[in-house]
Amino acid sequence: MILVKLGGSVVTDKDTPETVDEAALGRAAQALAGVDDDLVVVHGGGSFGHHFASEYGVSRTVGTEDYSEVVGIHDAMCRLNGAVLDALHAEAVPAVPVHPFSAGFRNAVADLVFPTGQVRTLLREGFVPVLHGDAIGHEGKGATILSGDELVVELAERLDARRVGLCSAVPGVYDDDGEVVEHVTSFADVAGALGESESTDVTGGMAAKVEELLALDVPATIFDLDGLDAFVAEEEVGTRIG
Numbered sequence: 001m002i003l004v005k006l007g008g009s010v011v012t013d014k015d016t017p018e019t020v021d022e023a024a025l026g027r028a029a030q031a032l033a034g035v036d037d038d039l040v041v042v043h044g045g046g047s048f049g050h051h052f053a054s055e056y057g058v059s060r061t062v063g064t065e066d067y068s069e070v071v072g073i074h075d076a077m078c079r080l081n082g083a084v085l086d087a088l089h090a091e092a093v094p095a096v097p098v099h100p101f102s103a104g105f106r107n108a109v110a111d112l113v114f115p116t117g118q119v120r121t122l123l124r125e126g127f128v129p130v131l132h133g134d135a136i137g138h139e140g141k142g143a144t145i146l147s148g149d150e151l152v153v154e155l156a157e158r159l160d161a162r163r164v165g166l167c168s169a170v171p172g173v174y175d176d177d178g179e180v181v182e183h184v185t186s187f188a189d190v191a192g193a194l195g196e197s198e199s200t201d202v203t204g205g206m207a208a209k210v211e212e213l214l215a216l217d218v219p220a221t222i223f224d225l226d227g228l229d230a231f232v233a234e235e236e237v238g239t240r241i242g
């Protein structure tokens with residue numbers, strides 16, 4: 001199984017609320033139509049989820065008990081999910097939605113509990129499940145944000161992904177001189193250069209991404225939209241993490 005995350009910074013205009021970058025999303029869908037294996041797609045929040053989460057002051061650790069805020073974040077993510085599904089359908093990819101808010105939760109020690117039988121079954125039945133960052137019920141905190149990157153780590157491990165790719169707005173992880181690093185094996189290697197996202201992002205940008213991916217057993221690759229075809233063709237591209 002191949003797991004690909006489409007960064008919110010790729011498929012949306014992250015600086016204009018609720019704006020899909022149709023051209024970029026179309027290109028991504030076209031590239032994904034070339035995957036010759038089981039495929040799971042996860043997408044990030046971009047100018048949909050992050051816009052609302054930031055307005056309400058909700059993050060992965062700060063929750064909200066206000067139902068209208070939870071629904072506001074979740075609905076925005078469902079709207080973006082609909083756009084991603086439409087783009088994949090236009091390329092004849094049998095994409096179906098899986099909304100994490102209705103599938104999992106965080107327990108009292110903030111661990112993610114996310115049953116994967118639903119995704120596994122959809123894969124076996126020949127579908128391409130499309131998940132996304134979301135609001136998620138959190139014991140003792142109302143609801144917090146689940147990032148697409150956390151989902152990638154969880155699904156890659158539990159579903160035994162063969163390859164994991166993160167398509168982001170940058171061609172890979174930059175070092176202090178702005179050069180793309182080929183291979184990151186420890187957080188310390190690049191900690192100095194790692195920062196948050198330049199746009200509204202409540203889940204920590206590149207630093208959080210690298211930290212989470214390093215915990216994965218299977219190596220993950222970070223690349224940009226220009227690199228997605230190469231990743232699908234199983235060529236070396238961007239930065240390998242782990």
Ligand SMILES: Nc1ncnc2c1ncn2[C@@H]1O[C@H](COP(=O)(O)OP(=O)(O)OP(=O)(O)O)[C@@H](O)[C@H]1O
Pocket residue numbers: 006007008009010043044045046047050148167168169170172173174175193194195196197198199201203204205206207
């Ligand atoms: N050393 C670095 N190398 C590469 N990008 C970096 C670095 N430090 C900070 N960044 C920022 O991290 C951003 C990527 O993280 P971001 O969370 O925005 O990506 P995404 O996953 O595509 O979006 P989303 O979280 O909406 O899904 C880059 O656009 C860049 O601005």
Ligand SMILES: C=C(C)CCOP(=O)(O)O
Pocket residue numbers: 008043044045046049050053073077132133134135145146147148149202203
């Ligand atoms: C902000 C929300 C709702 C999702 C965040 O997911 P990410 O963009 O993958 O970090």
